Amino acid sequence: MLDGLLYGAGDAVIGINPASDSLPAITALLQLIDGFRQQYEVPTQSCVLTHVTNTLRAIEKGAPVDLVFQSIGGTEAVNASFGVTAAILEEAMQAARGLARGTVGDNVMYFETGQGSALSANGHHGADQQTLEARAYGLARRYQPLLVNTVVGFIGPEYLYDGKQIIRAGLEDHFCGKLLGLPMGCDICYTNHAEADQDDMDTLLTLLGVAGINFIIGVPGADDIMLNYQSTSFHDALYLRRVLNRRRAPEFEEWLERMGIADYRGELIAQTEQQPLLALAGLEDTRRG
Amino acid sequence: MAEKPLARGAGLITPDPWTRLQSLTRARIALGRRGASLPTREVLAFGLSHAQARDAVHQPLDVAALACGFHAAGYLTRTVTSQAADRGVYLRRPDWGRRLAEASAQQLQTWPAPPGRLVFVIGDGLSSLATQRHSLPLLEALAAYFPDLHACPVVIATQARVALGDEVGQLLGADMVVVLIGERPGLSSPDSLGIYLTGQPRVGLTDAARNCISNVRPEGLPYAEAARKLAFLIAGARQLGRTGVDLKDDSDERLPGERPEPFLLSAAF
Numbered sequence: 001m002l003d004g005l006l007y008g009a010g011d012a013v014i015g016i017n018p019a020s021d022s023l024p025a026i027t028a029l030l031q032l033i034d035g036f037r038q039q040y041e042v043p044t045q046s047c048v049l050t051h052v053t054n055t056l057r058a059i060e061k062g063a064p065v066d067l068v069f070q071s072i073g074g075t076e077a078v079n080a081s082f083g084v085t086a087a088i089l090e091e092a093m094q095a096a097r098g099l100a101r102g103t104v105g106d107n108v109m110y111f112e113t114g115q116g117s118a119l120s121a122n123g124h125h126g127a128d129q130q131t132l133e134a135r136a137y138g139l140a141r142r143y144q145p146l147l148v149n150t151v152v153g154f155i156g157p158e159y160l161y162d163g164k165q166i167i168r169a170g171l172e173d174h175f176c177g178k179l180l181g182l183p184m185g186c187d188i189c190y191t192n193h194a195e196a197d198q199d200d201m202d203t204l205l206t207l208l209g210v211a212g213i214n215f216i217i218g219v220p221g222a223d224d225i226m227l228n229y230q231s232t233s234f235h236d237a238l239y240l241r242r243v244l245n246r247r248r249a250p251e252f253e254e255w256l257e258r259m260g261i262a263d264y265r266g267e268l269i270a271q272t273e274q275q276p277l278l279a280l281a282g283l284e285d286t287r288r289g
Numbered sequence: 290m291a292e293k294p295l296a297r298g299a300g301l302i303t304p305d306p307w308t309r310l311q312s313l314t315r316a317r318i319a320l321g322r323r324g325a326s327l328p329t330r331e332v333l334a335f336g337l338s339h340a341q342a343r344d345a346v347h348q349p350l351d352v353a354a355l356a357c358g359f360h361a362a363g364y365l366t367r368t369v370t371s372q373a374a375d376r377g378v379y380l381r382r383p384d385w386g387r388r389l390a391e392a393s394a395q396q397l398q399t400w401p402a403p404p405g406r407l408v409f410v411i412g413d414g415l416s417s418l419a420t421q422r423h424s425l426p427l428l429e430a431l432a433a434y435f436p437d438l439h440a441c442p443v444v445i446a447t448q449a450r451v452a453l454g455d456e457v458g459q460l461l462g463a464d465m466v467v468v469l470i471g472e473r474p475g476l477s478s479p480d481s482l483g484i485y486l487t488g489q490p491r492v493g494l495t496d497a498a499r500n501c502i503s504n505v506r507p508e509g510l511p512y513a514e515a516a517r518k519l520a521f522l523i524a525g526a527r528q529l530g531r532t533g534v535d536l537k538d539d540s541d542e543r544l545p546g547e548r549p550e551p552f553l554l555s556a557a558f
Contacts (some may be wrong), residue, residue, distance in 0.1 A: 002296050002307060003318040019504055020518075022538040053534060081495035084532035120383070121495055156473070158383050191341040193380055193415055197333065220318020221331065223338075224502070228475030230339070233317075238325035268325070273306045 001033065002277055003220045005042070006233035008262050011252035012065060012111065012147060012185070012215040015047045017226045027063045034064035039257070040277065043251040045102075045146070047110050048202050050156070052084055054094045059095045066101055067110040067146060068092045074113075074135030077123025084287075093143050096225045107146035112187075113137070115161025115169050130169070131157060133174040141180055147219065148182045150174075153190035154229060163200030166190055172203045174211055185215035189231040190276075191223075198222065198230065205232055209240040214239070241266065302328050315477040318340065338476040343481040345387025346536030347376055350417035350447055358425050361409075363439040367400055369393035369457070373448040380440055386450035388492070389457065397444070397460045397518055402542050406555075407441050407523070408463035408490075412449030419480040423506055424469045426483065428518035451485045451499070465526065466490040472503060484515060488532035494557040500526070510533065517519050 004010050013036070016029050026048050031235040033046040037178055048055075049289065052070040059065050070089065071082050080084065089109070096108035115232035118124040118132040133150070140148045150173035151165040160166045177184025188204050190196035240246060247253060247266055256262040259276065263269055271278075305319035306530060320331045327335075352368055359366045366385050371386045372395055373379035389397070411424045432438040444457050451468050458466030465488050472481040482505040489496055500522050505515040526532045 002310070003305075003316075006305070006307070019510065051534060054537070057537075081497050083497040120357075122435070122493075127502060132377050156383075157380050192339070192476075193346045198341060219316075221320055221327075221335065223317045223335070223476045224313070225316050225475055225477045227482060228473050228478060230476065230496070233320075233324060233327065235320075235325060235327045238322075242325050266302075268322070270303050278307055 001036070002280070004218060004234055005277060006240065006261055006275070007203060007216045008248065008256055008266070008268055009234045009237055010042070010044050013045050015049055015069075015110075017049045017224075019226060021050050021054055023054060023057055023061070027058055027061060030058060030063045030065060034066075038281065041255070043255050056092050056095055059099065064101070065096055065099060065110070067113070068096045068108055069119070071112045072121070072135050072136050073117045073121065073137055074098050074132030074139070075118050075123045075125060077138075078118040078121040078132075079124070081121035081123060082218040086139070087250060089143055104276070107144050107183075109140075109143045109145040110147045110149070111140045111143075112147050112149045112151050113140070113173070114154050115173065116155045116249055119159060120155055130176070132174050133173060137177055137180045137182055137184075141182060146183060147185060147215065148177060149187055149215075150177070151171045151187040151189060151198060152209070154187065156191050157194040161195060162191070163196035163203075166196055167200060167204045167207065171207060171211065174178055174208055174213060178212075183214050185217070186213055187217035187231055188218075189229050191229045201230070201232055202236070205236055206242060206243075209244050209246065227237070238268065298483055308436045310437070311346035315479075321434070335476065342474040342476055342479055345418050345474040348417050350413040350420055351401050352445055352447060355411065355421060356445055358502055359445075360427065361422040362425060363440070364428075364443045366443045366445055367397060369397065370448075371446065371448045371450070376448070376492055379448040379512070384513055386448055387452035387455075389453065389460075394456070394460060397545060399456060400461070406464040407435075408458050408461050408466045409441055409443045410446055410449070410466060410468045411443060411459050412446040412451070412468060412470040414449060414451075414470035414483070415473035417505065418474070419482040420469065421481055422480040426512050427469060427505060427515055430512040431519060433516065434520035437555060441485075444451070450495075451483075452483065452494065454487060455490045455494050456492050458487065459492060463490055464488065465523065465532070478504070478506065478509065481509060484519055486519065486526065486532050488526050498531075500532050500536055500538065502538075518556060
């Protein structure tokens with residue numbers, strides 16, 4: 001989280017993929033990020049990416065939930081395989097809105113999708129995966145989400161075999177999301193069993209940037225050590241911002257400037273150990289010790 | 290002010306003053322930057338890791354060595370294969386990796402193993418390295434909760450997906466099947482083992498019917514912790530009468546600090 005913020009990332013959401021879906025672990029993580037966010041007045045929202053029913057239980061126990069995460073698909077069968085129904089999503093959305101944590105708007109849902117999920121769950125009814133992906137966006141739209149993220153190369157080579165197919169699917173998803181008026185973003189990614197590499201991701205990153213992508217997922221050094229796949233790095237996002245002159249959310253930009261992380265142009269400032277965010281990690285103590 | 294001599298790109302790279310945090314995680318943090326870009330050494334290190342992870346996907350499971358280890362520990366094993374004939378087909382056709390080859394199915398039907406409530410499937414999945422290294426130590430850690438664990442049938446499966454366990458469990462008449470399988474390798478973890486628990490296994494179940502414990506390896510979730518979680522889930526599943534999204538992993542409820550009450554379960558009755 002610190003690595004990302006100090007690289008100027010995180011204006012859409014700070015998300016954690018938990019290694020455990022246990023309620024105490026999830027609640028502890030939610031409280032950890034929320035405490036940090038409040039202390040440093042970071043203008044963003046947080047999310048622990050766990051099953052919607054876990055988030056519902058966390059809300060019931062009073063956990064600070066900004067966004068409700070859920071993977072969704074384009075048929076009832078694939079959603080059943082994810083253990084969700086339209087009614088559960090509705091219930092979760094109402095529960096999160098009930099917390100009234102947002103300062104602007106009441107968009108409390110964060111959905112993830114990806115071509116091939118229906119086939120993976122044997123719930124495709126013979127339809128092609130792009131059509132089913134677009135249907136998932138239709139479902140997402142019912143809940144006025146803050147973020148819809150296509151995790152494009154996540155599932156693997158049985159659905160998108162190589163870099164070329166992943167690039168095409170990423171653009172298709174972005175296009176369909178735009179048509180449906182969704183706040184569409186992309187986790188530009190691939191797995192180690194696909195015929196793809198980081199050069200392909202650089203290409204897709206640039207193409208999506210030019211096409212006006214709303215957000216991209218960043219992980220430290222492009223290496224997701226929890227889910228074992230490669231995405232884009234915080235450095236990659238900096239490249240895209242610089243080349244295409246894409247600014248961060250205004251309130252986040254102001255915060256970065258206030259914290260001495262970026263200058264008025266949005267360019268990163270070289271950091272020292274006196275950076276207040278690093279005090280959080282106790283670095284000063286270890287330096288003296 | 291005197292200029293320092295330039296050595297190894299010194300002065301070119303803007304360092305990140307939080308490199309000490311690297312000792313807490315295997316994530317690629319505090320990499321430094323040149324302008325907005327990664328330093329060349331990080332690009333090269335990433336490329337090397339990627340090549341190693343690609344190798345882990347394609348390295349075959351040493352079935353003979355693994356079976357030997359399980360026998361020595363006192364387990365009864367059988368070896369099966371899925372309908373995917375080789376790695377290339379396996380990667381392209383996950384559906385074939387979920388079903389047993391005809392010969393393997395027949396072999397299991399005639400296995401005179403005691404029908405256990407609990408059956409273990411040890412699959413190569415996407416990292417044979419994980420299965421080779423961690424499957425037996427994990428089972429031995431689980432034996433602390435199940436005094437009769439060694440009576441459980443152990444089926445070693447190649448070109449296997451998680452759902453292959455459904456067919457194996459069904460053929461062996463199991464109440465529950467535990468699949469230990471190599472997770473797809475990451476750049477920093479080529480040997481993560483995944484555990485999938487499925488109640489009333491039968492062909493056609495989806496992942497909503499399972500519970501998963503992931504990233505089992507000494508640098509991730511250690512054997513003892515993973516075994517405790519698994520024992521907890523098995524006990525919970527027996528109480529609830531099913532596995533899947535309704536069964537929650539509340540094994541951390543008693544944390545922090547105190548050790549949970551030790552509990553013993555029966556595998557075979």
